Amino acid sequence: MGNSSSERRTGARDRDSEGRARNARPRDGLGRPLPYGAEGVDRQPEGVVRTPEQTVAEAQELLDAGKPFHAHEVFEDAWKSGPDEERALWRGLAQLAVGLTHAARGNVTGGARLLRRGAGAVEEWASAERRARPYGMDLAGVAGWARELAGTVEEGGATVDAGDRAPRLRGAS
Known part of the structure; x- marks a missing residue:
C-alpha cells in the first residue's frame, strides 16, 4: 500500500552514507x-585528521571570524583522532569554544560553566603533562581568558560578540 508513516519519517530525515542521522539544515x-x-554558513567537515599545528591555526581562524561553534568541531576532530595522551587537551579546548558559543548565544549559565570547565581541563592537562605551551599555545593565558570571560558574562548577563572576545591560542600577537 505504499510508504508507512515510519518509512516516510525515516525517508525524510537527513542521513549520511552509513544511515546515521545528520541534520542538513543550514546554520x-x-x-x-x-x-x-536559508543562506547559512558552510559547515565544518567532520572527521578531518589534521596535524596539531593545523588544528590550532584553523581553530584560531574560525574563532577570529566569530565562529566558535565551528572551531569546536575542529578541536573535536583532534580529540577523536589524536593520541590518547592529548585527548583531554583537545576536549578542554573544544569545551572553551562551546562555552564561547553559548556566551555569544546569550546562554549565561551554560557559557560560564563550559568556559570554566574548559579552563580547568587545559590547566590540568598542562600541569599533568608539564607542558604549558603545546604546539605554541599559551594554555595559562587561554585559561585566564576563559575565567575572565565567564565572570564578565555572569556579571553583565549580556550576549558577547564571539569574534571580539575570541581567545588568542598562542598568546598576544
Whole structure:
C-alpha cells in the first residue's frame, strides 16, 4: 500500500552514507539551525585528521571570524583522532569554544560553566603533562581568558560578540 508513516519519517530525515542521522539544515555562524532554504554558513567537515599545528591555526581562524561553534568541531576532530595522551587537551579546548558559543548565544549559565570547565581541563592537562605551551599555545593565558570571560558574562548577563572576545591560542600577537 505504499510508504508507512515510519518509512516516510525515516525517508525524510537527513542521513549520511552509513544511515546515521545528520541534520542538513543550514546554520548560522554560531551553529544555530536556520530554516531550510536559508543562506547559512558552510559547515565544518567532520572527521578531518589534521596535524596539531593545523588544528590550532584553523581553530584560531574560525574563532577570529566569530565562529566558535565551528572551531569546536575542529578541536573535536583532534580529540577523536589524536593520541590518547592529548585527548583531554583537545576536549578542554573544544569545551572553551562551546562555552564561547553559548556566551555569544546569550546562554549565561551554560557559557560560564563550559568556559570554566574548559579552563580547568587545559590547566590540568598542562600541569599533568608539564607542558604549558603545546604546539605554541599559551594554555595559562587561554585559561585566564576563559575565567575572565565567564565572570564578565555572569556579571553583565549580556550576549558577547564571539569574534571580539575570541581567545588568542598562542598568546598576544
